Amino acid sequence: MDRRSFFKRAGVAAAGAAGATTLAAPAIAQSLPSVTWRLASAFPKSLDNLYGTAELFCKLVSEATDGNFTIQPFAAGEIVPGGAAPLDAVSTGTVEMAHTASYYSWGKDPTFALATGVPFGLNARMQNSWLFQGGGNDLLNAFYAKHGLFALPGGNTGVQMGGWFRKEINALSDMEGLKFRIAGLAGAVLERVGVVPQQIAAADIYPALEKGTIDATEFVGPYDDLRLGFIKVAPYYYYPAFWEAGSSLHFMFQLEKYNELTPAYKSVVEAASRTANANMLERYDAANPDAIRTLVADGTILRPFSKEILEASFEAANAVYADLTAKNADFKGVYDSMADYRAKAYLWFQIAEYNFDTFMMVQQRAGKL
Amino acid sequence: MDRRSFFKRAGVAAAGAAGATTLAAPAIAQSLPSVTWRLASAFPKSLDNLYGTAELFCKLVSEATDGNFTIQPFAAGEIVPGGAAPLDAVSTGTVEMAHTASYYSWGKDPTFALATGVPFGLNARMQNSWLFQGGGNDLLNAFYAKHGLFALPGGNTGVQMGGWFRKEINALSDMEGLKFRIAGLAGAVLERVGVVPQQIAAADIYPALEKGTIDATEFVGPYDDLRLGFIKVAPYYYYPAFWEAGSSLHFMFQLEKYNELTPAYKSVVEAASRTANANMLERYDAANPDAIRTLVADGTILRPFSKEILEASFEAANAVYADLTAKNADFKGVYDSMADYRAKAYLWFQIAEYNFDTFMMVQQRAGKL
Numbered sequence: 001m002d003r004r005s006f007f008k009r010a011g012v013a014a015a016g017a018a019g020a021t022t023l024a025a026p027a028i029a030q031s032l033p034s035v036t037w038r039l040a041s042a043f044p045k046s047l048d049n050l051y052g053t054a055e056l057f058c059k060l061v062s063e064a065t066d067g068n069f070t071i072q073p074f075a076a077g078e079i080v081p082g083g084a085a086p087l088d089a090v091s092t093g094t095v096e097m098a099h100t101a102s103y104y105s106w107g108k109d110p111t112f113a114l115a116t117g118v119p120f121g122l123n124a125r126m127q128n129s130w131l132f133q134g135g136g137n138d139l140l141n142a143f144y145a146k147h148g149l150f151a152l153p154g155g156n157t158g159v160q161m162g163g164w165f166r167k168e169i170n171a172l173s174d175m176e177g178l179k180f181r182i183a184g185l186a187g188a189v190l191e192r193v194g195v196v197p198q199q200i201a202a203a204d205i206y207p208a209l210e211k212g213t214i215d216a217t218e219f220v221g222p223y224d225d226l227r228l229g230f231i232k233v234a235p236y237y238y239y240p241a242f243w244e245a246g247s248s249l250h251f252m253f254q255l256e257k258y259n260e261l262t263p264a265y266k267s268v269v270e271a272a273s274r275t276a277n278a279n280m281l282e283r284y285d286a287a288n289p290d291a292i293r294t295l296v297a298d299g300t301i302l303r304p305f306s307k308e309i310l311e312a313s314f315e316a317a318n319a320v321y322a323d324l325t326a327k328n329a330d331f332k333g334v335y336d337s338m339a340d341y342r343a344k345a346y347l348w349f350q351i352a353e354y355n356f357d358t359f360m361m362v363q364q365r366a367g368k369l
Numbered sequence: 370m371d372r373r374s375f376f377k378r379a380g381v382a383a384a385g386a387a388g389a390t391t392l393a394a395p396a397i398a399q400s401l402p403s404v405t406w407r408l409a410s411a412f413p414k415s416l417d418n419l420y421g422t423a424e425l426f427c428k429l430v431s432e433a434t435d436g437n438f439t440i441q442p443f444a445a446g447e448i449v450p451g452g453a454a455p456l457d458a459v460s461t462g463t464v465e466m467a468h469t470a471s472y473y474s475w476g477k478d479p480t481f482a483l484a485t486g487v488p489f490g491l492n493a494r495m496q497n498s499w500l501f502q503g504g505g506n507d508l509l510n511a512f513y514a515k516h517g518l519f520a521l522p523g524g525n526t527g528v529q530m531g532g533w534f535r536k537e538i539n540a541l542s543d544m545e546g547l548k549f550r551i552a553g554l555a556g557a558v559l560e561r562v563g564v565v566p567q568q569i570a571a572a573d574i575y576p577a578l579e580k581g582t583i584d585a586t587e588f589v590g591p592y593d594d595l596r597l598g599f600i601k602v603a604p605y606y607y608y609p610a611f612w613e614a615g616s617s618l619h620f621m622f623q624l625e626k627y628n629e630l631t632p633a634y635k636s637v638v639e640a641a642s643r644t645a646n647a648n649m650l651e652r653y654d655a656a657n658p659d660a661i662r663t664l665v666a667d668g669t670i671l672r673p674f675s676k677e678i679l680e681a682s683f684e685a686a687n688a689v690y691a692d693l694t695a696k697n698a699d700f701k702g703v704y705d706s707m708a709d710y711r712a713k714a715y716l717w718f719q720i721a722e723y724n725f726d727t728f729m730m731v732q733q734r735a736g737k738l
Contacts, residue, residue: 031401031435063636064433066400123726125494125527128647129654158494159721221721240725267432271640278497278647285498289713292720302720310728314737339738344658346726346733351661351671352528352590352609354730357492357715359611359679361723364715368683369708 031264032068037257039073040086042100047224049287050249051075053155053280054099057251060272069265071097084108090252091148098252099154106184111330113185114338115140115151117247119317122342124156124246124281126349130341131248139334146330150258152273155249155280158288162238162305163218164230166209169238172308181205181217185320186243192316193309209233222291223284237300242313249280400633401437406626408442409455411469416593418656419618420444422524422649423468426620429641438634440466453477459621460517467621468523475553480699482554483707484509484520486616488686491711493525493615493650495718499710500617508703515699519627521642524618524649527657531607531674532587533599535578538607541677550574550586554689555612561685562678578602587613591660592653606669611682618649 039058043050051073058071076082080089084105086098102115122130130136131153144151163182169175176194180187187197198214208214210233217234218241219225231237251273261269296302305313321339325332363369408427412419420442427440445451449458453474455467471484491499499505500522513520532551538544545563549556556566567583577583579602586603587610588594600606620642630638665671674682690708694701732738 031437060636060640064633064640066631066633068400120729120732123722123729125650125654129651132648133651133655159725161721222717240721240728242725242728245725245729262435264433264435267429268637268640271429271433271637271644274647275640275643278643279501281494282498282502285494285714285717286502286710289710289717292717293713304724314728314732341655341658342729343733343738344662345654346729346738348591348658348661349726350730350733352530353492354726355673356528356609356611356614357718357723359609359683360489360492360614360711360715361719363489363683364712364719369712369715 031262032065033262033265035069035261035265037069037071037096038079039071039251040079040089040095040098040100041073041075042082042086042098042104043076044082045075046227047220049223049280049283050155050220052283053249053276054251056279057099057154057272057276060275061268064268064272065265069268073099087149087252090254093254096254096257099249100252101247102151102250102252103184103247109143109330110185110324110328111140111143111334114331114334115248115250117244118321118335118338119186119189119243120245120314121338122246122345124158126342126345127156127246127248128153128277129345130338134341135337136334136341139337143330143334144252145255148255150253150255151250152253152270153248153277154251154273155277157220157244157247158281158284159239160218160221160241160244160247161225162241163216164209164225164234165216165236165238165303166212166234167215168236168303169309170306172306172312175309175312178216179214181208181214182243189243189313189317189320192319193312206230206233221284221288222295223287226291226295231295231298231300235299235301236303237295238303238305240305242305242310248277251276400631401434402631402634404438404630404634406438406440406465407448408440408620409448409458409464409467409469410442410444411451411455411467411473412445413451414444415596416589418592418649418652419524419589421652422618422645423620425648426468426523426641426645429644430637433637433641434634438637442468456518456621459623462623465623465626468618469621470616471520471619471621472553472616478512478699479554479693479697480509480512480703483700483703484617484619486613487690487704487707488555488558488612489614489683490707491615491714493527495711495714496525496615496617497522497646498714499707503710504706505703505710508706512699512703513621514624517624519622519624520619521622521639522617522646523620523642524646526589526613526616527650527653528608529587529590529610529613529616530594531610532585533578533594533603534585534605534607534672535581535603536584537605537672538678539675541675541681544678544681547585548583550577550583551612558612558682558686558689561688562681575599575602590653590657591664592656595660595664600664600667600669604668604670605672606664607672607674609674611674611679617646620645 039054041051041054045051054073058073062070086100087105089095090098103113106113178195179198180195181198181200183199200208205217408423410420410423414420423442427442431439455469456474458464459467472482475482547564548567549564550567550569552568569577574586694704
């Protein structure tokens with residue numbers, strides 16, 4: 001809230017106001033008004049890096065304001081379920097804010113998916129650069145404002161794994177009729193190469209894979225996937241998840257509540273979200289190397305998607321984008337900005353970054369690191 | 370400072386203290402004590418992303434504390450020169466903090482170089498993951514404490530470019546006697562493959578290259594290099610800077626001053642430094658793509674270092690590390706931690722990340738992005 005609305009709410013007449021009978025609050029007290037919010041996370045506590053990112057955000061906001069601005073995080077299911085529910089709970093005013101993947105709401109408008117990331121989109125570094133420096137956040141917030149929302153990036157997974165498959169898939173024809181648990185825009189893209197997307201609640205994936213009700217499932221990456229035990233029923237672990245190259249989560253606020261914050265509290269919220277945003281990727285990058293080694297030691301069979309599958313999926317994605325940009329101006333505005341950045345970023349990154357990484361990977365394979 | 374020391378310094382008796390004759394400060398006023406610091410940057414204002422990272426940090430700290438904690442940034446030359454001087458100015462108490470590359474002080478102890486990054490070290494994502502989640506920051510701060518310092522990462526450049534060369538270098542023998550403006554540990558490594566490292570102040574590089582007093586110079590990357598105009602006198606632009614794969618800058622504090630901050634102010638400083646740390650890399654990733662295209666349009670000739678040169682330099686670096694770890698326990702502790710993380714990270718990153726990026730780079734080259 002701004003200072004004027006703070007005083008109005010607090011019932012304290014401002015100094016100099018006509019008929020003021022109480023003393024104005026001392027100047028310093030304006031800075032730390034008491035604010036209490038609730039945050040609905042789209043994630044269960046068991047996914048500790050995803051849920052933990054919201055916990056970290058809340059902790060940082062409280063610390064920086066000496067406990068005057070407190071936000072209590074609730075895991076999926078505590079106030080509302082996961083999926084699109086936390087964002088809906090912000091829209092309806094049930095909670096002041098959520099921590100979620102915007103793409104869960106893509107059914108309302110596919111523009112929601114662009115905030116998180118879309119098939120053949122940006123890797124994590126590019127995603128952050130585009131969002132924060134390339135105009136992405138501003139374009140997205142112009143869209144969110146129409147829904148009474150304001151969003152700040154709140155974590156990134158890096159390139160995810162393509163998921164767990166009961167059988168090897170090599171030719172494009174192996175995708176035909178494949179019952180793959182995958183949601184959202186990625187499902188719509190894969191449908192064009194023959195996949196039959198399945199939507200199944202997390203708890204039901206394992207039995208469905210075991211019985212063969214579904215042929216494959218995608219989830220996140222080694223660290224989160226390790227605890228799900230899919231290896232026993234679907235040992236082929238494909239890469240990369242070309243539909244989740246640098247997926248961003250977001251802190252999603254009621255726009256009106258966010259605008260009521262003092263400038264200092266807005267600054268605290270932004271810095272806390274920046275910290276949480278970086279922290280999640282760092283944690284995955286620190287934990288995934290050990291997790292992938294454990295998975296392979298336990299019998300996971302790593303397989304890259306074939307060139308044929310990647311190329312057909314890339315064409316399918318472009319066909320979906322052609323459709324969506326033709327009929328949705330919000331989608332087109334954000335997508336074009338992302339795609340422009342992507343084209344030039346993937347030129348630059350193949351020079352110094354790619355050559356250094358390639359050399360180091362060769363040394364790793366030669367046992368020299 | 371903790372609350373007790375704040376009251377002690379402020380001369381205010383705590384409530385309940387024997388003989389207290391003054392009223393304790395109201396609870397809320399404890400939270401935002403007035404603090405005024407100075408920051409010495411190692412960079413000139415003309416390098417606007419490097420210097421701007423310190424400006425951003427100072428702005429965020431001020432905003433989050435409603436102007437009660439102010440830090441004034443000074444560019445290189447305003448209080449002290451660049452290079453190692455800002456860190457020295459923190460050590461001697463001339464300023465409360467600096468924004469600098471720790472490796473400028475490697476001559477005092479090579480452990481200072483590990484904070485920034487060393488030849489064949491970590492790329493930017495790995496560097497942040499190791500520093501924040503892999504124990505790097507804690508190990509470094511145990512070392513810095515011996516020098517009365519405390520450090521927080523404050524920006525990353527990504528993989529830098531290898532610099533500007535008057536002539537092509539192909540074989541390892543082309544490095545023999547090459548007068549290359551390069552400093553620090555990287556110079557010590559390249560010396561082992563025949564290079565004659567040169568230390569020249571920034572303003573003198575251009576005339577030295579023009580006259581042939583030196584054969585080559587390294588600087589940062591396209592965005593910063595563009596404005597220096599080396600292309601006219603040394604058109605071969607080599608990559609990658611295998612000695613600067615993910616160089617971190619640091620905010621460097623007098624340990625005692627940092628410890629005097631309230632918990633809330635420490636939290637504000639940490640979140641501001643996290644934001645500045647991410648922001649610098651995002652800005653480079655947003656600006657370098659345009660800059661490299663401008664440089665190439667202007668006649669820059671891009672060249673990769675040959676496999677022979679990379680491999681010989683990698684061996685030279687390992688020989689230097691073998692020497693340093695044998696005789697310096699601080700260096701060994703930090704280096705081993707970095708190298709352990711590097712080995713497993715370069716296994717993991719060659720799976721999903723590398724395959725996705727490679728596919729996208731192939732599309733970029735085919736004109737499909």
